[in-house]
Amino acid sequence: MSITFSSNEKADGYTVTTDPEKLAQIISEEAQKGSLSRAEQLCLAALNDHVSASILWRTLGAIRHHRKDTVGAIQAFNRLVALDPDDAEGWASLGLVLGINEQAEDAVNALKTAFSLNPDLHAAGRNLGLSLMRLKRPTEAVPVYGNLVQRFPQEAGLFIWLGHARAAARDPDGAKQAYETALSLDPTDRNARLTLALVERDLGNIDQSTALMSALLTENPDQPVVAFARAQNQLLLGNFEEGFAGLEARWDRPGIVKPDLPMPWWSEGTDIAGKHVMVFDEQGLGDTIQFCRFVPDLLALGARVTFSVRPSLARLLSRLSDRITIVDTADDVQADFCIPLMSVPHLLRTTTGSIPATTPYLQPEADRLDHWRSVIKAKQGQAQKTVGLIWQGNPDADTDVGRSFGPEILLPLIDLKDHHFFILQTHVGREAVTSLSDHEHVTDLGEILDRDGHAFLDTAAVMSCLDHIVTSDTGPAHLAGALNRPTSLLLKSVPEWRWGLQGDTSPWYPSFTLFRQQDRGDWSRPITQLAQSLKIL
Numbered sequence: 001m002s003i004t005f006s007s008n009e010k011a012d013g014y015t016v017t018t019d020p021e022k023l024a025q026i027i028s029e030e031a032q033k034g035s036l037s038r039a040e041q042l043c044l045a046a047l048n049d050h051v052s053a054s055i056l057w058r059t060l061g062a063i064r065h066h067r068k069d070t071v072g073a074i075q076a077f078n079r080l081v082a083l084d085p086d087d088a089e090g091w092a093s094l095g096l097v098l099g100i101n102e103q104a105e106d107a108v109n110a111l112k113t114a115f116s117l118n119p120d121l122h123a124a125g126r127n128l129g130l131s132l133m134r135l136k137r138p139t140e141a142v143p144v145y146g147n148l149v150q151r152f153p154q155e156a157g158l159f160i161w162l163g164h165a166r167a168a169a170r171d172p173d174g175a176k177q178a179y180e181t182a183l184s185l186d187p188t189d190r191n192a193r194l195t196l197a198l199v200e201r202d203l204g205n206i207d208q209s210t211a212l213m214s215a216l217l218t219e220n221p222d223q224p225v226v227a228f229a230r231a232q233n234q235l236l237l238g239n240f241e242e243g244f245a246g247l248e249a250r251w252d253r254p255g256i257v258k259p260d261l262p263m264p265w266w267s268e269g270t271d272i273a274g275k276h277v278m279v280f281d282e283q284g285l286g287d288t289i290q291f292c293r294f295v296p297d298l299l300a301l302g303a304r305v306t307f308s309v310r311p312s313l314a315r316l317l318s319r320l321s322d323r324i325t326i327v328d329t330a331d332d333v334q335a336d337f338c339i340p341l342m343s344v345p346h347l348l349r350t351t352t353g354s355i356p357a358t359t360p361y362l363q364p365e366a367d368r369l370d371h372w373r374s375v376i377k378a379k380q381g382q383a384q385k386t387v388g389l390i391w392q393g394n395p396d397a398d399t400d401v402g403r404s405f406g407p408e409i410l411l412p413l414i415d416l417k418d419h420h421f422f423i424l425q426t427h428v429g430r431e432a433v434t435s436l437s438d439h440e441h442v443t444d445l446g447e448i449l450d451r452d453g454h455a456f457l458d459t460a461a462v463m464s465c466l467d468h469i470v471t472s473d474t475g476p477a478h479l480a481g482a483l484n485r486p487t488s489l490l491l492k493s494v495p496e497w498r499w500g501l502q503g504d505t506s507p508w509y510p511s512f513t514l515f516r517q518q519d520r521g522d523w524s525r526p527i528t529q530l531a532q533s534l535k536i537l
Contacts (some may be wrong), residue, residue: 012414074103165241275337278308290498
């Protein structure tokens, strides 16, 4: 027997029908057999006769989704919701395929519609929360997951995502509560245990955080993400030997690819006297500036050293040592060994007391120094002191959360009328720069610094001409330290590991004074202390 669609489309083995619901069932059965192409042809044929049958558009969308024809699925689900705007599942399906097609904003709108029509749509809620998180809108994701955990209070996974959203929305207390609830439902969930440990660190509970990580590693030592996180805790506490050893786990984390280099990696215990060692930079610009101080130590071990750095840093680092060859690509380097820059402290068994702290270890270019010295002098006028201002790091970096701030936070400093302030903030974080630059004794240099593709060359020269630098925890802060410039560093309550948890000095940079938040997110006290300090200088 056969079923006849328009255009003489046939499907053997089925009874003839014109009912769209029965047609959809027949087509779905064909798809379930694995005949997705045939099922799509049947569905299109049926739609020629039943173009307003929403169930057939739903079926077509599902078939195309399974065929990985995402654009076609979007078209089908769009027709579905146009025919039936109250179809919550249709909106949910549309949101799913829009998200797959990386149309995140459209996906959010579709999923919001689905969720408003039917808050019990579990998958729609999950996908909405995920889409909002991908768009870096965690404050909107929090109530979505909050609604879901109320409706599905026994699902540990939902509480984990609620914790993720709260943590990203800078609510670590709420995140901790969500993770603890997840673990009460499923005490074995390793993801919840690790994320709880990370939140405990953000809250300053380092011992609790480390204990959670250590327990995970005792159960299963082969967890590089956990090992890396615990190493950061150890470094934060000043346990450098153990911490730098633990950082080696960074190369074993999912998604991390070791550079494919033709020479072996220098390993612990290997004598490099008389050998050619290539060090290559990694991670952020600030990391390279902070850790390049270790490269000359390899010369003292008798090695010939080549330092491979990203092209934008090559000129700045060329003054590190005239005995070190600086290259901006490792492709043509013939060496006996290679080593990533941030592994050098581990192989040198660095402790807080053995950090190479002789500064400056970088210098500005002479011609730029002369140029900017004349600019600074002309702008300074009658002011007794000159101060550089920086407030924003890379906003796309996860580590930047909580450590940068808006320029308005620095306004109390501008009351110091015998100072002239120079804005050194370049590229990012300049949306509200006029809150500072409109003042008479403030000069904005951020639009003209470092525009030739070479990182920090102008900034280094300007810093060397100023009396003082005020900065958040960002790459230029490390530059100021490497230049041995008097610097006030503003830190969030639980900073990155390199600044430790206490004290107003740093073993990394003798010219630094650290101003720490006492209460999370509150910059008023450190700014007040900093203003008083600048008055005394």
